[in-house]
Amino acid sequence: MSNLPRSVLSEHFLERMKGRRLVSAVFTTFRFEPGFFEAEVLPVFFDIALSHAPAIKLVQLEEALVSLPGSIAVYYDAHGLVAEGGTAKLDTRRIPIRHPTGIFHPKNVLALVEDVEPGPDGKHGRTLLCACASANLTRAGWWENVEAAHVEEIAEGAHSPLRTSLLRYLDALVAAAEGRRVNDELRATHRAIRDLREFLRGTTQRQETFADVRILPSFHAGEASLPDFLEDATGKLLRGLCLEVISPYFDEGGESAPLKELLTRFAPRETRVFLPRNDRGEALCSEPLFTWLSELPEVSWGTLPSDLLRLGKSEEARQRTVHAKVYRFFEPKRRGREFIFVGSPNLTTAAFRLTGRGGNWETGFLVEVTSESRPDWWLETETRRPPVFSPREETEGAATDGGTQLMLRYHWDTQAAFAFWADATPSPSLSVRHGGVSLLELSSLAPRTWVPLAVEQAQRLETTLHSTSLLEVVGEGPQPGFLLVQEEGMFKRPTLLLDLSAADILRYWALLTVEQRAAFIEARANITGDDDPLITRLAPLPVEATLFDRFAGIFHAFECLDKHVRDALAQKRSREADYRLFGKKYDSLGSLLERVLKDSRAGKGERVDHYVVTLCAKQLLRELGRTAPEYWAEHRDDVRALEAQLVEAAPLREALASGNTEMPAFLDWFERWFIQRAEALPEEEQS
Template identity: 50%
Template sequence: MADIPRAVLSEHIQDCLKGRRLISAVFLTFQFDPGFFEQEVLPVLLDVSVSHAAAIRLVQLEDALRLLAGHIAVYFDANGIVTSDSGSAKLDIRRIAVRHRTGIFHPKNIFLLVEQQEPDEEGRRARTLVVVTMSANLTRAGWWENLEVCHVEQVPNGGKTRLRNDLLAFLMDLRRRSTSETEHLALRDIIDVVRRTEPRALRSADDRLHTHFYGGREAVPEFLDRVAGPSLRGTYLEVLSPYFDDATSSRPLTELMDHFEPKETRVFLPRSADGAALCREELYESVRATPSISWGRLPQDLLRLGRNDDAGRRLMHAKVYRFFTQYPKREILFVGSANLTSAAHQTGGNVESGFLVEIDPLRKPEFWLSTDERKPKDFQVRTENEAVAASGGTPLTLRYSWDIQIAEAFWDAAGVSPTLQLAAQGILLGYVGPFAPRVWVRLSSDFAARLADTLATTSLVEVISDGEPALLLVQEDGMSHKPSLLMHLSAADILSYWSLLTPEQRTAFLESRAPELALLGEGAHLLTRIRRTLD
């Protein structure tokens, strides 16, 4: 059995950032836990030591974001909001819901614009675009619990790359998918860097495939065939996917077989904790009866949550299509967000992304999967869009602008909306609508005031109409005008926060925060708010 490369996701990304500082970042995800993202993922990027106390940690991250030269944005499926004990979004992060009408918005990417911390001999700090494609959602399960896949490419500012044109098309399309009048400052920073690169004309060099980016403009088999067809035909193939179609056979698997005619194929069989196969029995039998294809399983130690035998199991959530030959040694992988489903593999289905990458095997490649000939006693159908059904979804976008203190609504559907009931943390915010389709509507000043008060504690709002309640994540603009999280700390937390600061940090804090703090005391009406920009 081959050695399977493994790493901790956050540590792997942190290693890619060593010696460099973040300028701007764009995240793409299907499921989005905003509280977990802010408290656990952001510290990985900002390289700051944070307190174990959540309230203090958020204030520390708020301070770090004030010093960021660029911007951070998260694009997520509007129906993919996940809640946890981490709470809701509170920091100056652009949160942009995407509604994809023919499927789900399913890519998992990170785009990081970074620069060297130390200048070169000419005083310049080299900038690099770090592009991450993976299978992990921005959730606790995706970053801490599941078995996922990730590949990182680094593109020097102004350098040559085969990724340029496909990345640019994908990012421009992302901007068009968002609600009108949405700011895309972080995305603009990333697009500008991609535009400054030069495209490589050749698909390979010295018999080695350049890494290619897949952005969904063609079906997955057609992309693989166009880019590397001759190198993929007649190889060994194994497929890792947690989801299949709810069908009697796997059309995506059949199309891969027809395109590439592999010598032998193994497909990971996802099982529940009690051993049930997570697919239809007819599909299982169809794959099992196909010559040269067998079901497979991963080593048990890879799926355990801990070292002990009685530790819980990880969900195998990676999406890997691994083509390899033994003579000569060659290994080409397609990794990213695409499950072995029709919606993921065909055009007009989901929005997906991935990398086709060739790696240098240290030894003769072997299958990662061992054959799984034990027939399941039970079958349970599980589909990739279950999260949509679980979290609901709404065509409503709600936006609050802190700089001008107004609230607006946008109904992203063909017809007029019904009257909508909005609530947060069990408290009624009010009734809004009906709304005409796809135009921004300014809401009453009373509602705006109630929403501003609510946003001090949560940005998650329940939208209730004829059906079940749906979750909405409020967009917040002009966040530099939002009252600091520091104002909501207890006296004990403030003292704890102050004790963590160095003398230099305390001085900077007083210079930047004193005017804001003064506005909250007696005589505040006599003061004028002052914004200072520190060098």
């Protein structure tokens, strides 16, 4: 028996990310654990040292996301939320999909990355990592199950066979999320997809020709039945080869229509189908299906190697669930062609789309494998009849009966909330709850329209979002449904953890790298609570008079902030500028001014230091308003809020001027020259 390809999914992506940094990413999944995704999946795509303390780790990831050039979005089945995995807290978009004829079942990672080091032309080359997998964005999918995945890479400006199908797929995601036809204006609202489409439009489509030695990789976007896709991609090349099928789910009943279709269409010489079992050894299919398949000519049940199925190295280790979906056509022990389809479709009628337009939404890659060794079977034949049969449905574990057509969206920047009823008819009266307590009572909502909530309702929702974005909906069906609130304008969301001093904020601005900032956060975090009595890795740093507590440090910190913001705007990373200037994070300009005002009222610190900080802020706002007028106009209200804080700081000047008759005139002169930015001398005068 040949060696099965084995790799840990997260380690595989870590290897792919070496020497690269993330730009934008789109994830798709059926089942979704938002807390696990943020804490364990996202870190795979950021090459920074993270704390083992969950709370500090989230703050470090929050900082890494601020510096991300693009966006991250997760598209998930609206009935697939897993509440036990924890809530979502970071600035990623979470978008539910409702597939009208089945389940939204793709498991994709589409990550746009760029080289850390520039090339000879000074540019950072970009690549699109395209993965089709069987793993959901859950703890079981990434850590426990036996899963399968394949990753293709598309280089910048490449001649790729995947271009057209990926562009269609991205458009289909937007259309499904919005419930209407796609146009450029609608695409722009899905920022991560917009970034990926812009990259793909810079590539060209490579067409299959008879001159090609190998079949080019093909992406199945779920538009056609799986057998049609396989035949269209390979012609007659699959006929007569041996077939191996790994699938954890089957149709109910005594026969498998998808398997019959594969046998009829491709006439495999021999076929083996994986027999899934639970940890008690019970077969996870019906007894009539087991008997029917066992009696087919040249078809047998199979099993995977026992060491692959153990969750650990010991013989007593718990058995892993096989969740992989693989269709493999090959010539055993011969040097010949080998074709593998890897993705999300189970061996079910809904996954194969055998009933016309109905069925699930599935995706996968078909690739031709080349190897120096002669391929052999992955599955050993299984002739023992299981003593017990425990068939299960493809949607097992999903909240299908307790799903909801309700969506909620909260805008942190405007403090406005909206409700959307996704069905074609008006909603019943609904109660949105958290912890058994009513949060929102909604009367009948108009269909497929975003309806603004009352101010009081928006305020209650905001208060709840400080602790969780996972809510319960009662009144729609016999069981409560889960929803994940969609959060926009996250730069205005209050910080997750830290409350830094003014000096620490200035120090933080002056740090050069993401790694330095991550270490700084871990050193400063001081968390108390029931679960984490004290989880700082390092002892708190001593408070002492340093460069950053006096003028030179203040000037340097503001210069670094100014450079960060200008670079972000120049590179079209306006979200980072939003966070740095107008956000509610621990290190934003607004947070610094708030801290200075608070310390001043409490009599803490030097008044002259506070005064100089406010002058630096005035200078920064003036210069940015002059050099980035369009951005400034877009954030007129945010600018006014900062200016209001500076007006509130006016007593600082009055306190300095009191008691000295000459001081007011001096401060007038000082401020006039201070606010003006100094111009560099011409080179001939710099001597």
